[in-house]
Amino acid sequence: MGQGLSCATTQEHGLFSAMQSGDLDTVKAMLERDPSLTHQTTAYDRQSALHIAAANGRIEILSMLLERSVNPDVVNRHKQTPLMLAAMHGKIGCLKKLIEAGANILKFDSLNRRTCLHYAAYYGHSDCLQAVLSAAQSSPVAVSWGYARFVNIRDGRGAAPLHLAARQRRPQCVRILLDNGALVCASTGGYGCPGSTPLHLAARGGSLDCTRELLAWGADRLQRDASGRIPYLVALKHKHGACAALLNPSSAEPLVWPSPLKFISELNQEAKALLERALMDANREREKNILKGTAYSLPSPSHSDTGADDNISEASDTELCCICFEHVCTIEVQDCGHQMCAQCTLALCCHNKPNPTIACLNPPVCPFCRSAIIRLVVAKVKDCDDADQDIGEIGSPKMRKARKSRNFSSEGSSSFKGLSVMSPFGKMGGRGSGRMAAENEWVDKP
Secondary structure: OHHHOOHHHHHHHHHHHHHHHOOHHHHHHHHHHOHHHHHOEOOOOOOEHHHHHHHOOOHHHHHHHHHOOOOOOOOOOOOOOHHHHHHHHOOHHHHHHHHHOOOOOOOOOOOOOOOHHHHHHHHOOHHHHHHHHHHHOOOHHHHHHOHHHHHOOOOOOOOOHHHHHHHOOOHHHHHHHHHOOOOOOOOOOOOOOOOOOHHHHHHHHOOHHHHHHHHHOOOOOOOOOOOOOOHHHHHHHOOOHHHHHHHOOOOOOOOOOOHHHHOOOOOOHHHHHHHHHHHHHHHHHHHHHHHOOOOOOOOOOOOOOHHHHHHHHHOOHHHEOOOOOOOEOOEEEOOOOOEEOHHHHHHHHHOOOOOOOOOOOOOOEOOOOOOEOOOEEEOEEEOOOOOEEEOOOOOOHHHHHHHHHHHHHOOOHHHHOOOOOOOOOOOOOHHHHHHHHHHOHHHHOO
């Protein structure tokens, strides 16, 4: 088979083999002898040396090629760039190096007219996806397009990166894209069934985790595709029973990320993580009942297990949330300093499902002083010496008590007592409402 190869072809084959194996010395020696080899491509796919280095994660070879002024946006037969191949194969080091070298994040291939963002989402490389999105925030290309437009960029069949991530069962990528402004209810063109939303595609793939993420961000269970099917029917058709149970319109409506909260521009990441955890824990408790085939009902605020009372008795009254009197305060409104638990913070905005097509920018208000909530941070507690200590410090005795209370809050369906489909104060009874009414006059005002 090798007898028909010319000398030049043999040399080219040796170069590409050395690149695939990461033999830097051999590659250097060959390029020193013949610098024109940097412009050679494979016979069929027309992969350049830079494509091969990027696809195989050979960052030293890739760096050497870029130093020799090789075009970072060179394309192969399918108009794919080295950046696309790095995203496809999850080679984060090479991807970052190419971006630093000025690789264009908005190039489209000729197969499906996809960008590197589509490739990272499709193949589930969340680190590559995050790196491309971070680059887009300061990229002249993304600035000229608009960042939100870039995040929701469509391929040749009308699929945005979120559609691809949902269909391929990539929950981490789904979360990253939603966090960066992906439209949760956008419909496809010809990808999947025309008119499919990310929720339709998650139902088709049977991914519970993707379904949970989309529902928590307000995905509409009743939106129909071009064939008139809701996601529930898609899940049934593909025999994904667990997904179908969550998507069944007759089951309880999922708790969603409140629009006013998720668009707070300066939402502290630690606080956001606490709120997300509280929301997902509450939805999982709801799901347990749905998946068991039992009707879901909100627990009574006055109900508590023995274990809960034991944990609460260990903590002082000043540590407990003054709304529900069940959980330790973990969230603080920075401007006014009032503190609540993550569950009650969400309850202030979760009683009405937001319209997923509208980005509501009106911030919620503090229930104690009625000032607008502009920034949420992780609450701080005081130790015995009255020194402020972050609740995240594990060594604190109070932190141990807080952890016990939070651990309990994620164990039972009674953990989300303040969060109902009604006004958060509509069913607040017993200790919580009495104490708050005594301490906050605005409760009694019309």
